[in-house]
Amino acid sequence: MKKSKIEYHNRLIFLTFVLIFTAGAVGLTTVWMRHLIAEAASETRQMETRLAEVDRSLARINSEIATGLNPSFLQYQMERFDLDLRRPEEEQIVRLRTPPTPDSLAGGDSPGSRSSSGARGYRQDFARNHP
Amino acid sequence: MTPAFASSFRLGLVFLVFVAGFAGIGARLYYLQVVASEPLARIAESNRKQVIVQKAKRGNIVDRRGNLLAMDRTFIELGVDPQVIRAEDREKWPELAAMIDLPLTELEEKMKTRTAAGGSDFADDVRLVRWRKLHDGLDEPTYERIRELGIRGIYGNRTFRRVYPSGELAAHVVGYANREGRGVIGVEHAMDFYLRGEDGWMESERDGRRRELMQFRSREVAATDGLSIELTLDSMVQHVVEQELRRIVDEFSPRGATVVVSEPGTGNILGMANVPTFDLNRYHVADIAHQRNLAVTDLLEPGSTFKVVPLAAALEEGIIAEDRVFDCSASVVEYRGRRLRLPRDHRDFGELSVEDIVRQSSNRGVAYMGLLLGERRLHRYASDFGFGRTTGFPLIGERRGVLHPVRDWDGLTITRMPMGHAVSATPLQIHFAMGALANGGVLMEPRIIRRAFGEGDETVFSLPPQARRRVVSRQTAERVSAMLVLAAAPGGTAPEARIPGYEVAGKTGTTQKIVDGRYSNRHHVASFSGYFPASDPKVVITVIVDEPRSAGPSYGGVVAAPSFRRIGVELIPYLGIEPTRPARELAQRGGYR
Helix, strand or coil, X not given: CHHHHHHHHHHHHHHHXXXXXXXXXXXXXXXXXXXXXXXXXHHHHHHHHHHHHHHHHHHHXXXXXXXHHCHHHHHHHHHHCCCCCCCCCHHHCCCCCCCCCHHHXXXXXXXXXXXXXXXXXXXXXXXXXXX | CCCCCXXXXXXXXXXXXHHHHHHHHHHHHHHHHHHCHHHHHHHHHHHHEEEEEECCCCCCEECCCCCXXXXXXXXXXXXXXXXXXXXXXXXXXXXXHHHCCCCHHHHXXXXXXXXXXXXXXXXXXXXXCCCEEEEEEECHHHHHHHHHHCCCCEEEEEEEEEECCCCCCCHHHHCCECCCCCECCHHHHHCHHHHXXXXXXXXXXXXXXXXXXXXXXXXXXXXXCCCEEEECCCHHHHHHHHHHHHHHHXXXXXXXXXXXXXXXXXXXXXXXXXXXXXXXXXXXXXXXXXXXXXHHHCCECCHHHHHHHHHHHHHHXXXXXXXXXXXXXXXXXXXXXXXXXXXXXXXXXXXXXXXXXXXXXXXXXXXXXHHHHCHHHHHHHHHHCCCCCCCCCCCCCCCCCECCCHHHCCCCHHHHHHHCCCCEECHHHHHHHHHHHHCCCEEECCECEEEEECHHHCEEEECXXXXXXXXXXXXXXXXXXXXXXXXCCCCCCCHHHCECCECCEEEEEEEEEEECCEEEEEEEEEXXXXXXXXXXXXXXXXXXXXXXXXXXXXXXXXXXXXXXXXXXXXXXXXXXXXXXXXXXXHHHCCCCC
């Protein structure tokens, strides 16, 4: 009878310790998982920061390109380097006739504009009347 | 093996300790969670929780070829915390001062000032200074170099700021957004709703150093960046126009000047500029008067450029033909039982055909046309050509001009309006009235915004060309065009507008300004509005110069027509406009002049 009581007490202590260890283990696991989540979040934030940096530098480069392509700036550079560039003269221009598109054959210009055939007809009339 | 002995007393003691411990914890929890829960929760929440606003990026504005005209860029606001600076960094201060373009003495003063007045009435009330601004617009590379110096206490905050890479280019059209990111004028204002996007936000927590703990982000609404806007404007055409305006300023020192270039078939505005103008990146120091887009805000009497209205109307109504002759020597005519005095011409004419009236820009000739049309028809055609109505230009500030109803006309209006008096219009109205003739009689709506697009160039919506109404028939428009070619030919009022190899159609205008209630002989507006090639128009160009100062007469043919020619000559190779006369003729003339 006494022996079984002692066994009962010992089992109770054992179970109490098991409970404490289990609770501790669950707690530690939770902390560890949170730590992993925090690490992942930190990595994500670093990536976000890097992405923002790339975005910023892209915007800066785009702005510099836009400034570099500004006609006034190009003209200034042309004069600065004495490039003496000139626009082409009419006799230097060779115009290539592109094949007609279905749209142009249908005479469907943009809204409100002359139709191709109308414009052509007028050109001929104009040439006749104003040689 | 004997089992371990555990007495009831010891067990009871352990049990009591546990119970007491848990009871204590329970009591504390009860206090924290029930008694003091609300204020404590508030304190804890305000310490941990934060709402981070994610600023949406404002969209770009690009021209029709994708060149950037407006964009967002980050700048750094650099400051110092004087409480944490170190003595050993002092030797780096001169380098820092040079980088931020600040005198060393001023930098030293800012670095050393650790306290400031506290703001209360007590004289000895001071507070610690934790932030003194050193520079508010540093770029990233400079900031990186400053960071490399490793001066403790120097740090920067990034802010988005609007930049305009082309500065003055198309200033009145592009407009600007202020420091708060709100569009104030131009496309920045008109399309503000689409450009500005929607800010995002997220709820998160922060640690003791006020750094965000991303793992505790609870709710997150991503920012939606603004849409980008593509204009019909072409930077190169705009540059040509602005270069010409600079030349006009150098040559004539006018009060103001406006040039508009558009495609007649679509109403696409390729270039629109005014002087005076301003630098978009320095809008805060620009005179407010210089920020007006004169092309739509300023009214002027169109003068002879208006003559195309009675001419086209009379041809459309079949009242006149090209060979009809009018006696332009008579100064008085009988009209509905009244004797009306006709306006004077700039020189004496005898009998003139309709073609000659256009070629010589005779005021009396067009007055006859007005009389033949009558008040109602003249008013209707003027209104149909867009006078007295807004054009539909989408940017802020457009005025509708003045076209009085017939009941308000006095006895002289019927003879004065045909020559462009008693009516006032914006340069854009004059331009699009001429554009209607270039477009076969169809008045178009000015189109400056082509489309809005998101990331990856995906079109969100586009604004197609809009025809407003047919004003006259195609045949009438072509007959008027043929006569307008005479005005820009030798013997016409604007031979200076001629471009070798191309038929130019156009009309000059020289308007006396009303000063102190009278037409002034010294204050003029010189203008030319025309298009080419006349047989198949590709561009319409209008040049208006307000109060040019020149040694000779300030006629439109002398002041504005040469600018038309120079702009046209620049645009021919750029837009690939084909000549209507053989290139051989051009070569003989020595090319474009």
